[in-house]
Amino acid sequence: MVQKILFNLLxxxxxxxxxxxxxxxxxxxxxMVQSKKGPSIFQPYKDIWKLFHKDEVVSKDATWIxxxxxxxxxxxxxxxxxxxPVLTNYPxxxxxxxxxLGGGFILALGGFFATLAAVDTANPYGAMxxxxxxxxxxxxEPVFMIVFFTVSFVxxxxxxxxxxxQWITPPANFFEPSHILLLIAFIMLILAEAGRxxxxxxxxxxxxxxxxxxxxxxxxxxxxxxxKWGGEMKFFxxxxxxxxxxxxxxxxxxxNNIIDLLTAIPLILLKMFAFILILVVIESSLAKLRLFRxxxxxxxxxxxxxxAMIARLxxx
Amino acid sequence: xxxxxxxxxNNLNALTGGLFLIxxxxxxxxxxxxxxxxxxxxxxxxxxxxxxxxxxxPFSRHLMEVCIITIISxxxxxxxxxxxTMGKQVYTRREIxxxxxxPTSLLIAMVxxxxxxxxxxxxxxxxxxxxxxxxNLPIGLAxxxxxxxxxxxxxxxxxxxxxxxxxxxxxxxxxIVIAPDLPAIAELAVTFDVLILALVVGVLTKAIAxxxxxxxxxxxxxxxxxxxx
Numbered sequence: 001m002v003q004k005i006l007f008n009l010l011x012x013x014x015x016x017x018x019x020x021x022x023x024x025x026x027x028x029x030x031x032m033v034q035s036k037k038g039p040s041i042f043q044p045y046k047d048i049w050k051l052f053h054k055d056e057v058v059s060k061d062a063t064w065i066x067x068x069x070x071x072x073x074x075x076x077x078x079x080x081x082x083x084x085p086v087l088t089n090y091p092x093x094x095x096x097x098x099x100x101l102g103g104g105f106i107l108a109l110g111g112f113f114a115t116l117a118a119v120d121t122a123n124p125y126g127a128m129x130x131x132x133x134x135x136x137x138x139x140x141e142p143v144f145m146i147v148f149f150t151v152s153f154v155x156x157x158x159x160x161x162x163x164x165x166q167w168i169t170p171p172a173n174f175f176e177p178s179h180i181l182l183l184i185a186f187i188m189l190i191l192a193e194a195g196r197x198x199x200x201x202x203x204x205x206x207x208x209x210x211x212x213x214x215x216x217x218x219x220x221x222x223x224x225x226x227x228k229w230g231g232e233m234k235f236f237x238x239x240x241x242x243x244x245x246x247x248x249x250x251x252x253x254x255x256n257n258i259i260d261l262l263t264a265i266p267l268i269l270l271k272m273f274a275f276i277l278i279l280v281v282i283e284s285s286l287a288k289l290r291l292f293r294x295x296x297x298x299x300x301x302x303x304x305x306x307x308a309m310i311a312r313l314x315x316x
Numbered sequence: 317x318x319x320x321x322x323x324x325x326n327n328l329n330a331l332t333g334g335l336f337l338i339x340x341x342x343x344x345x346x347x348x349x350x351x352x353x354x355x356x357x358x359x360x361x362x363x364x365x366x367x368x369x370x371x372x373x374p375f376s377r378h379l380m381e382v383c384i385i386t387i388i389s390x391x392x393x394x395x396x397x398x399x400x401t402m403g404k405q406v407y408t409r410r411e412i413x414x415x416x417x418x419p420t421s422l423l424i425a426m427v428x429x430x431x432x433x434x435x436x437x438x439x440x441x442x443x444x445x446x447x448x449x450x451x452n453l454p455i456g457l458a459x460x461x462x463x464x465x466x467x468x469x470x471x472x473x474x475x476x477x478x479x480x481x482x483x484x485x486x487x488x489x490x491x492i493v494i495a496p497d498l499p500a501i502a503e504l505a506v507t508f509d510v511l512i513l514a515l516v517v518g519v520l521t522k523a524i525a526x527x528x529x530x531x532x533x534x535x536x537x538x539x540x541x542x543x544x545x
Contacts, residue, residue: 175327177334177451184338299419300345303426307337314433314454 020044056221076110099158129214181308360390401518432458459486
């Protein structure tokens, strides 16, 4: 019992510690693909450390929402980490506190406060970026719902640990058409929610074209560090959900042993690295979509997820 | 071959069916002429692979012939014919104009796919419950309906042709599992039919575009008193 609580806390520490590393490796690989040298893979750690040691400047027109949001954006991915399989494939202490829909809502709570805070300072770029983020968010919601409903209907449960058991073992289930279609739909969803190309340019500096970056525009010092870290943790959590529940549950710890758990850490990082390679290829070969073409992109994701649902339900 | 047991073949066939369906959605959802053509080529390759897989286990020479005929004619010959008759027009990045915009088209395409699965369920019970029929028949029917929708909603001649070709692909995909012993002559006849169709439409479209300036079928609604055409 105490061991399960400890493992759960270890999961949280792993997410907090390795989320900037994943982002650092992604940025470096994107630069390497373009034959540039790229920043060091530990650069996001250095950025966060630097920002924590700077002064914070807050606009005098900002309300309590602006001051509260960095904490919420930092904490919501941590809550979701307690619910999903990161290192183990058996449920831990907090696993039944919320299911996948609950996890989705908690992440949406963070996004909601980030959007409100972006409007709070009366900076016009913040408001513009916030309304675009909401547009992408509401178009991505149906895709989330259909993907979750499909996997939950088949597994007869909405808890990610149980879904993972039912859905992916035996390994022959991997190549079913509904599974492949769900993977494609979820990858398109990750691209939209994490603000990657083709939906949004994560390394752009033009405020007039920002969609997801605008939530961190007005922050400085500690607030900026928390927003940055929280954004990186949200990406890590989305990848964990994708890799551990839908793609490959292999490599997770199956016993109560602490050694087993510690060996699961490099394995999950390896799985993420493989996915990052695919993501780098996608990001480097596509161009950013025009704003109103994003609805076509997410419409295609929706259709693919519904096709997965009907392929699974009608052939059962 | 012990590697390709019937269950492995059925799983690969299911995967191919999924890719066929995605290619059919891609034909509906693509904005550019060249992308649409590429999705059609992908769909034809999926059809050929499915024919190959289904012809493996109770070894059927007819299905292997279907596979070879499809590989030669659809991914290779049809784009070549279109390029020769229509020239650069097919291969430049021209946008397709449709009556309904793409998100609406995607939603309607989804409804059509669900309808195809719904319609195919009693048919599956009638023809026998083998695994291949459960995969191929609804997806083939969905391909036909999506091709029909594409044909109806596009304004210009060449994109409409792609819709027609997609319909034919869908019909074949369902056909290889319903009538696997169809003689090779019938397969060849249908394939040549499609090839000649592409050739004729290509030549005609080029002539119409040269004389009238556009191939938008909405504008070709009235006869012109023009002796030169």
